[in-house]
Amino acid sequence: MTFHVYDTTLRDGAQQEGMNLSVADKLAIAPLLDELGVGFIEGGWPGAVPKDTDFFSRAAKELNLKNAVLAAFGATRKVGQRASEDPQVLALLNSGAPVITLVAKSDIRHVERALRTTAEENLAMITDTVAFLTGEGRRVVIDAEHFFDGYRFDPAYSRAAVLAAFEAGAEVVALCDTNGGMLPNWVGEIVAQVRADVGPEPILGMHAHNDTGCAVANSLAAVEAGCSHVQGTVNGYGERTGNADLITVVANLELKGGRTLLAGNGLEESSRIAHAISEITNISPYARQPYVGASAFAHKAGLHASAIKVDPDLYQHIDPTRVGNDMRMLISDMAGRASIELKGKELGFDLSGQGELLTRITNRVKTSEANGYTFDAADASFELLLIEEVNGERPPYFAVESWRTIVERTGHRGTDATAEATVKLMAGGERVVVTGEGNGPVNALDHALRLALTTVYPEISAFELIDFKVRILDQMQGTDAITRVLIETTDGHRSWSTVGVGPNLLEASWEALTDSAIYGLIHAGVAPR
């Protein structure tokens, strides 16, 4: 049987707190979903949300999807109106999307108390809208809203809604746990009953939310009980606790269940695609996300580290390359010497048999982390620490004499502030004094450092600061706060992260900026001049 992987990142995912997708964002995400290999991309609600109308109009011209078809989301016709005359329904048709997904009420309480109509009229709304749109040549999916809650309250009515949709020509009825309160055994039982009601042919789908922490398991239970269409979102985005994380659901079904659901080698690209999408949504990736999270295959326990050297497969539930992820050894104050040795190997340093050096590095890591550094998020800074300990010093690209930033705003709210930074340093045997301007103090410091170094090291012009994170540490200790800055820099091909720590935000930023320049120059193969 054909299996549908149906993505609703751009519609239900966009309901997430803090997410705000522009049309350009949606046009950038859709090709990534297509590359992932999903069958359906639900793009939004044309007609109801103006930017979604734009999205479908631009998508038709600008997108060239290879695997997926676009679905427009909307609702069944209004109470008492003809489907063919309902502007909301016509907007769906006019979106040009080949698939139209209609939310339909299937809980009698919602029909009576929220929609304020009769049981019969709601069924007629389903029948009419499905018949109209299929008559116009569209494939129709019904999202049976609040299905499980409704079924537990009045199974006959919820069943009637499903049957009405199929009889009118719907291709799929997706059973929605809209409030997210279901548990896997409840889902399994109800889906099995519905499957028995509708017979073996019609395509039943599952739409889960994670309010009980069971969205993935509920999706799996539904598939086991007879669903062959799963809806979800990349990174589990969605309102409240989010929707089912589509990549996790699919990875479980493919890697544990032996199915092939995504087009191409989608799963092997899934870590990259999940992170690329989080760059666009600007929602920080969740490190603990199953399969694709930065921590998903990261090991820190000293106990494990020594055993992993013996046999990595004993400590991983799957080979991380199956989802495009990597095993990582984390450097932290819980790391034993075995972890440091493995991490060194990962970075090209053979530390085996160098007991004293390993102890020194391990102790320095522990001390630094106690002071607020975090090397598991800043591999580049850890590598510089290794280089210092192994070689006795960092490559002496430059020596800083002083720096200063001035930021000021004269005038009222709305007037722009100005920022400048002056840096004095020695590089290539010359003393350099430069002033850089910027949007803000870190930007000005970055510009000034770059300006000061660019004559001697023109390679630095390829580096670009792409992320900057600030965290206040030690609030609970009652002492003055310490600031930790993480900076991510790219040279256009790869990116690296450095960390700076201190009571002063700009001093911490300066540490991370200079570390980043040094690391970048080392990896550009540049010798100190």
Place this chain on the structure above:
Amino acid sequence: MTFHVYDTTLRDGAQQEGMNLSVADKLAIAPLLDELGVGFIEGGWPGAVPKDTDFFSRAAKELNLKNAVLAAFGATRKVGQRASEDPQVLALLNSGAPVITLVAKSDIRHVERALRTTAEENLAMITDTVAFLTGEGRRVVIDAEHFFDGYRFDPAYSRAAVLAAFEAGAEVVALCDTNGGMLPNWVGEIVAQVRADVGPEPILGMHAHNDTGCAVANSLAAVEAGCSHVQGTVNGYGERTGNADLITVVANLELKGGRTLLAGNGLEESSRIAHAISEITNISPYARQPYVGASAFAHKAGLHASAIKVDPDLYQHIDPTRVGNDMRMLISDMAGRASIELKGKELGFDLSGQGELLTRITNRVKTSEANGYTFDAADASFELLLIEEVNGERPPYFAVESWRTIVERTGHRGTDATAEATVKLMAGGERVVVTGEGNGPVNALDHALRLALTTVYPEISAFELIDFKVRILDQMQGTDAITRVLIETTDGHRSWSTVGVGPNLLEASWEALTDSAIYGLIHAGVAPR
């Protein structure tokens, strides 16, 4: 049957990437776990980890637990050594913990390839260590490591390990999905088989990790199949994708399954406790966390907002007060006028029937969010926006003329930088010019603003900046980055969040700082002077 809620936040949770718990942190978290009402608090591995040895020694003197007992985690005796002479085992005894939890191998491949001993010796290690410790009067829990993977490979050996533990006097055998690769139906089947093997009496436990996104569902499946002891961590902390989120597991079992598992009204305190623990671990809370997350009962869709006005119970899977959480309406550019009206009501503004005003506010929210503001994370800034639109202006506490910050470091790495800020403003009819110093520029600006206002508004001395977050927006647009600053301030009783946005980090900070002062003065009942 007694049910064990067994917390391992302080031991397995501490394996999480980026987490670094001091003894003081552990001593601060343990009373919160006790307040939550768990039965067991696993505190660490005394003997193996020096700070865990300290923890148990200080816990015995300093903690006064009402509901929980402490468990010390360790391993079965070494290969070829007597349990009574193994320093690691003796350290567990010397910790004074009434419960000792021993990790024991139960996967024959790990016995042979990682431990490098025989099947028989591993069973003897379990028997000897359990017998020795129970002989010394301790309650013993066995964590059967890699149990499910082992059982799927060689069920007879894994079963033998469980039986050996019970025969030697273990009170509980917790079946561990150490690599986290299980799915709920696999767990259910295997636990049912083990239950049949050991008979109805012995206490079986479940220890799940979230690598398939099913840690919660796996725990529920295990309980359904015969486990009466669940292990997990607050906030799902743990290595890789984390452990089972203990609060989610318990909330499902209590609220959906009708059991009572936590002492006192623990579940009703769980949102507060989960957040308090994240303050100590300094790991940002995950907004989408089930039950206790900041977004768990937050609604943004305009579609829902209008219906929620009719009947909130139709849109929530449980009453959020059952877990000490709240329903929130989110203000965002997807918000319709109904959401804004509801949010206004929440804040004490009756906007019903004021169509034009509502439209103006809704449009301003949409425009601001398009420029980078995020009101769903900054209620105080939203309230100031409401006040401006309702009253035509904010209360004129002060008028800023200009501000400037200078940060400089003369001297090499390791020398402290200095930061100062000069603020010129009018307040109480006087022109004030002050310079404040600080650890960094935001701290200096905060001090200067406070100093400038404190004569006229002494109430401001009670306000304290407690959190400061920075995020770079719009990286994908190719234009210069915009910075968003979120500031949280407290007056000792309640806290509020404000947002500032701009190309300059310090200008954005200044906006959030001044908004925070204005909001705080309004809620302190102070009139402009």
